[in-house]
Amino acid sequence: MCEELERILFIEIENDSVIVVSTHGIHGPHPVSLFLCEIYEKLRNKFEYGKDERAFFNYEDPHGAWILLKDYFQKTNFLKNTTLQDFEEYRSRYEIASEFKKGESARLYEIFSPLEAIAFKTVSKKIEQYRILDKETIDNTAFYPDIFHYDSCRTMIDFVFALVHYLVFNNYKITQCNHCGHLFAVKSLKEKYCNRNSPFTEYEDYSCKEAVKQITDTFEKRRKNEYDRLRKRAKEYGINSKHEKIWLDFCSMCDEYKDRIKKGASVELLMEYKAFLYDSSNVRPKYARIKDY
Numbered sequence: 546m547c548e549e550l551e552r553i554l555f556i557e558i559e560n561d562s563v564i565v566v567s568t569h570g571i572h573g574p575h576p577v578s579l580f581l582c583e584i585y586e587k588l589r590n591k592f593e594y595g596k597d598e599r600a601f602f603n604y605e606d607p608h609g610a611w612i613l614l615k616d617y618f619q620k621t622n623f624l625k626n627t628t629l630q631d632f633e634e635y636r637s638r639y640e641i642a643s644e645f646k647k648g649e650s651a652r653l654y655e656i657f658s659p660l661e662a663i664a665f666k667t668v669s670k671k672i673e674q675y676r677i678l679d680k681e682t683i684d685n686t687a688f689y690p691d692i693f694h695y696d697s698c699r700t701m702i703d704f705v706f707a708l709v710h711y712l713v714f715n716n717y718k719i720t721q722c723n724h725c726g727h728l729f730a731v732k733s734l735k736e737k738y739c740n741r742n743s744p745f746t747e748y749e750d751y752s753c754k755e756a757v758k759q760i761t762d763t764f765e766k767r768r769k770n771e772y773d774r775l776r777k778r779a780k781e782y783g784i785n786s787k788h789e790k791i792w793l794d795f796c797s798m799c800d801e802y803k804d805r806i807k808k809g810a811s812v813e814l815l816m817e818y819k820a821f822l823y824d825s826s827n828v829r830p831k832y833a834r835i836k837d838y
């Protein structure tokens with residue numbers, strides 16, 4: 546097995562989408578909120594948990610990338626306590642290469658093969674020198690202020706730290722999705738749920754964020770139906786009856802679940818609430834028809 550190591554030629558990030566142009570082709574677009582987090586989790590799976598991970602291990606020095614990325618995330622509490630200056634100090638201490646340009650792109654990867662793009666860029670440097678002198682031309686030419694372009698990604702360390710730079714530059718922090726449990730990057734820590742597909746059965750087509758809303762809406766309808774049914778029966782049997790107790794217990798359990806779900810709707814917690822609403826001893830079985838009761 547002697548696979549040639551993949552080398553990254555450049556990375557371009559626009560509108561929070563990452564395109565990686567490497568000697569093996571063009572990868573992406575990847576959402577910036579997930580991309581580095583997915584790489585981090587894969588590195589952790591491989592180097593901390595010894596799991597067999599293949600993605601991203603084609604680049605030079607993935608282990609070095611893991612050591613430094615883990616260290617930087619620990620030191621900065623997953624980018625919650627960092628600044629561009631910290632980043633810069635860290636980068637130069639470990640000699641991580643960084644050649645970063647903002648606002649320049651010819652979207653070459655859409656037209657050329659990666660190697661042709663590199664050749665073209667060399668020529669186009671002359672054109673850009675000319676453009677610097679000619680403000681009017683620049684103003685009238687398509688110019689992309691939101692594009693971040695990283696050239697020097699010789700190793701996987703440079704590559705992951707280009708992504709770290711983008712996140713720090715744009716004030717992202719990394720946090721854990723309260724639904725699926727995976728890491729994701731956010732600008733506001735008020736965001737609790739990521740944009741991955743939900744792992745919740747029958748809601749896999751929704752993102753975690755949408756799935757939580759859909760699932761809790763469905764549960765709420767079910768809760769109201771059961772609430773009405775149990776309350777009606779409690780009234781029929783009167784105060785201190787067994788049925789009144791069943792109704793009151795149902796209410797307090799639901800309140801407790803709803804309270805916990807509001808704080809963080811993990812898949813496990815939603816499964817537990819679902820089992821309570823649909824399968825516990827005092828609720829109507831899932832497929833029973835209302836008229837039978």
Ligand SMILES: [Zn+2]
Nearest residue numbers: 722725739753
């Ligand atoms: Zn998630």
